[in-house]
Every structure is written in C-alpha cells, then in structure tokens.
Amino acid sequence: xxxxxxxxxxxxxxxxxxxxxxxxxxxxxxxxxxxxxxxxxxxxxxxxxxxxxxxxxxxxxxxxxxxxxxxxxxxxxxxxxxxxxxxxxxxxxxxxxxxxxxxxxxxxxxxxx
Amino acid sequence: xxxxxxxxxxxxxxxxxxxxxxxxxxxxxxxxxxxxxxxxxxxxxxxxxxxxxxxxxxxxxxxxxxxxxxxxxxxxxxxxxxxxxxxxxxxxxxxxxxxxxxxxxxxxxxxxxx
Numbered sequence: 001x002x003x004x005x006x007x008x009x010x011x012x013x014x015x016x017x018x019x020x021x022x023x024x025x026x027x028x029x030x031x032x033x034x035x036x037x038x039x040x041x042x043x044x045x046x047x048x049x050x051x052x053x054x055x056x057x058x059x060x061x062x063x064x065x066x067x068x069x070x071x072x073x074x075x076x077x078x079x080x081x082x083x084x085x086x087x088x089x090x091x092x093x094x095x096x097x098x099x100x101x102x103x104x105x106x107x108x109x110x111x112x113x
Numbered sequence: 114x115x116x117x118x119x120x121x122x123x124x125x126x127x128x129x130x131x132x133x134x135x136x137x138x139x140x141x142x143x144x145x146x147x148x149x150x151x152x153x154x155x156x157x158x159x160x161x162x163x164x165x166x167x168x169x170x171x172x173x174x175x176x177x178x179x180x181x182x183x184x185x186x187x188x189x190x191x192x193x194x195x196x197x198x199x200x201x202x203x204x205x206x207x208x209x210x211x212x213x214x215x216x217x218x219x220x221x222x223x224x225x226x227x
Contacts, residue, residue, distance in 0.1 A: 036218075042221075043117070043204050043206070043218030044204070046215045049215065051213065091155075095212075096171070099144070099161060099168070099169070100161065100169050100171070101146065103156045105155050106154070
C-alpha cells in the first residue's frame with residue numbers, strides 16, 4: 001500500500017451508523033486478505049479475513065467484500081460503536097515460499113457519540 | 114491465555130549502538146513474523162520464520178538487521194550500528210501454522226535512536 005505519512009485518511013461516523021472502509025491492494029497474486037484494527041499503543045488486532053476464492057465474508061457486525069477484478073477490499077461495520085474508534089488496516093498475503101503480508105496505509109475511524 | 118509478548122516495551126539507544134529486541138510468541142505457534150511500524154504508517158514486513166528457519170527475509174532493510182529463532186519459539190531481532198532512521202515500533206506476530214492464517218500481534222517495542 002502507499003504510505004500517506006502522518007496524515008491517515010479519516011472517516012468520521014455517528015454512533016449507530018454503518019461504516020465502510022475501503023482499501024486498494026497491489027498484488028494480483030495475493031490470495032489471502034485480512035482486516036486489522038489498531039488502537040493507540042497496541043499491536044494490530046485481527047478482525048476478519050477472506051480468501052481469494054470468496055467475494056464476501058461476514059462476522060459479528062463486520063463484513064468484508066473482495067473485488068479481485070479491480071483489486072479492492074472493503075470493511076463494513078454495522079451499528080458503529082465508540083469502541084470501534086481506531087485505525088483500520090487492510091493487509092494482503094501471498095506465498096513467497098514463506099507467507100509475506102503487506103499492510104496498507106490505514107484509515108482512522110472516529111465514532112461520534 | 115498468554116498472548117505474544119515483546120521486551121523491552123521501550124528502548125532508547127545512541128546512534129551506532131547494537132540492540133536486541135525479543136519476541137515470545139504464543140506457545141505452539143510455529144510461524145513468527147517481525148514488522149516495523151513508523152508513525153502514521155502501516156506495519157512493514159521484515160521477516161517471517163517457519164519453525165527455526167527464516168522462510169522469507171526479503172523485508173530486512175539492510176545487513177545491519179538480523180533475526181534468529183534458534184529453538185523455534187522465542188525470536189530476537191538484532192540491529193547493528195543503529196541509525197536515527199531505525200526509530201520505529203517493532204512488532205512481532207505469531208500464527209498457529211504457516212500460511213494464510215490469523216496473526217496475533219504483540220504490543221511492540223518502541224525503539225528510539227538518539
């Protein structure tokens with residue numbers, strides 16, 4: 001993913017609304033995609049993943065959509081809560097003999113009460 | 114249960130010094146990853162271990178960086194002749210087995226090179 005330096009893209013939503021965070025990935029060979037949540041001072045926390053043979057996967061209050069044609073990934077959060085405020089990263093993973101994971105630049109989500 | 118732990122949580126060192134950063138993965142996890150995260154950016158892949166061997170070290174920026182995992186559990190990231198540009202949070206993650214599986218991250222070590 002392309003770095004945006006100190007200024008992360010920001011999404012501000014009202015508590016209770018749905019949030020959609022978008023991500024473009026770069027490698028056509030990527031076959032595993034993951035969304036992570038990172039709160040200040042902590043390591044990234046796994047939210048949901050999807051493999052390249054799927055286009056949609058649902059978890060608890062979260063849905064990931066994968067469009068391989070345009071190399072686009074999105075995370076939908078239903079009924080966004082103040083505790084969802086964090087930086088969200090998409091990541092793509094592909095087999096290099098090992099399994100290399102490349103993170104995007106991140107989106108900061110603010111939830112207004 | 115215990116998650117991934119990293120020590121120290123903070124390390125301040127002078128330019129030119131040698132540092133070691135330690136990662137204790139979740140017990141039984143065979144895959145271990147190191148990442149570096151600069152302020153406002155996503156984690157940057159450094160190296161991936163499968164057991165004791167480095168399966169992919171293509172992310173190590175130069176030969177001042179080296180990592181080991183001698184017994185397939187604890188890993189140490191070693192940085193020689195530190196430079197101010199090495200300042201970042203160094204993250205470690207582990208997963209149960211190699212491949213496309215959930216990675217569990219530690220809290221990171223914040224390295225500051227003065």
